[in-house]
Amino acid sequence: MTKMLNGGLIKKYNDRLPLDSDGEVVTLHEGATPLLHLKNLEICNSKGIRLFAKFEGLNPTGSFKDRGMTVAITQALREGYKAVICASTGNTSASAAAYAARAGLPCFVIIPSGKIALGKLAQAVAHGAVVVQIDGNFDAGMEIVKEMAQTQGLAVVNSVNPYRLQGQKTAAFEIIDELGEVPDYHCIPVGNAGNISAYWMGFCEYSGYKLPVHDIYHYQRTTIAKKRPIMLGYQAAGAAPLVNKKIVDNPETIATAIRIGNPQSLGLAKKASEDSEGWFESLNDEEIIKNQKLLAQHEGIFCEPASAISVGGALKDIERGEIKEGSVVTCTLTGHGLKDPDIVINKFNMNVVEVPADRKAVAEIIGRYIS
Secondary structure: OOOOOOOHHHHHOHHHOOOOOOOOOOOOOOOOOOEEEOOOOHHHHHOOOEEEEEEHHHOOOOEOHHHHHHHHHHHHHHOOOOOEEEEOOOHHHHHHHHHHHHHOOOEEEEEEOOOOOHHHHHHHHHOOOEEEEEOOOHHHHHHHHHHHHHHHOOEEOOOOOHHHHHHHOHHHHHHHHHHOOOOOEEEEEOOOOHHHHHHHHHHHHHOOOOOHHHHOOOOOOOOOOOOOOEEEEEEEOOOOHHHHOOOOOOOOOOOHHHOOOOOOOHHHHHHHHHHHOOEEEEEOHHHHHHHHHHHHHHOOOOEOHHHHHHHHHHHHHHHOOOOOOOOEEEEEEOEEHHHOHHHHHHHOOOOOOOOOOOHHHHHHHHHHHOO
16 A cells, blocks of 8 residues: 555644554644634624634534544554454544545445435445444444444444544644633534543643543643633434433424434533533524524634534523633534535525526626625
């Protein structure tokens, strides 16, 4: 196999990852996503709150999954696995398929039939993954994946793979590196609960706190920061096991990326929330779409529905006074809006007007919107 070029977040944070410095790196130059100040939201300005969005939709396959996948696929290749497998509501399948293609490994994707956004399915298909649709939800698919890994000798690249979380923690590093300080609160969508766990790991490591994982993996943990943020996790009302404190057998929400009723990293997510003195809250589908539209039309950021729940949750807690005035708040936007374009077509009010090819007709339309 041709030796791959080093790059991406493994190169940038190699001393903080449990990977040997030598060996092939499977990368699409992920990471280094923008941290955008949301300056047009009146409620934040009136309360002296600085609200930022970490837009992970600008990773190579359009979601935060690429951070974990570069590390997981790199390690799978180094350990000699001949193929990888995952269950997915969409973003994991897209990322796994792309990075497996980059590594020259076959990729098997288990998806719930009819429950995945077409934009994400198209990515997995385009990258050559073998897509298996099951008559069941994500949680059922995850059980099948674990069994196939045992019986067929495949590398699982879901967030139960500890190398996934190692890659995803680097987003927390980037937030502190760019802000020059630790945010007071970090808000994040919660589906399978791996990402909130990964961010907490990253914030802890930059702050010099030891976690149980550090007894397993040994790497540099030089202290950069002096505190950790309060972690706020947001779930869709129809798929909120952490909010309701019970598994959801048939999760339902328009936010397909977090349509998960039995999170694989549930214990780690609870620990992150408890240790940071944070909390979990839920938003209904109407609130999710409202905030997706808000970000797109007032901040110029087009994220998928599941992403918008972090900003929506933050704004809700700001309005209720749960987030203190004068705070610095960061939100993770997990994926790009192009992942699920059907939502926009079906749920947004489209300003599409058909007129004759006539200057006067066009001018008349423009005049309706500007004076």
